[in-house]
Amino acid sequence: MTDKEAVLQLYRDHNKYMVAGDVKRLGALLxxxxxxxxxxxxxxxKATWLGEIQSGQMHYFSSDEAHVDISELSDDQAVLVxxxxxxxxxxxxxNTWPLELTLHDQKIDGQWRIMYITARMY
Structure with a gap:
């Protein structure tokens, strides 16, 4: 898998585990x-967000991908919108929100991880 494919898969796994409420797998990406x-x-x-997902304070029912762009990609850093x-x-x-997530990723010991995310509506 290329770095570009790995960064895209990281984003898709993030959304999948968020909707599934799988805080263990979601947390492993972060x-x-x-x-x-x-x-x-x-x-x-990290602990607060995952805790709110686990408690149901934040419950994600679905996340339907509309557009993805990897705006920056180097050997060990990536920005995906x-x-x-x-x-x-x-x-x-x-509610259903048109949500734009900007993921700032870093490759650490050969594994891509999400360092931080900023969210806004588009």
Missing amino acids: DDDFYLKHMTGMMQD GQSQVDASIHGSR
Whole structure:
């Protein structure tokens, strides 16, 4: 698998495990210092975000991919921008959002990991 294919698969696995609520597999994709900046500006570290998924505070029903672009790719760093229609219940409020995630990835010991994500609507 090329680096480009691996970065794309990382994004797709992230979405798949997020929707499945599989915090173990999702967590394995994320760096220990991972953080997520939500479209509201709220920042969450890895443990907090995964904890809210596990508790059901954040429940993702579906994520339908619309467009993906790998805007930067080097031997050990990548930036991927993915747009999806995301059906989710966030702290009790359910909606479908046109969500754009920017994943900042790094290859560590031969394995691509998500360092941080910024989310916004498109």
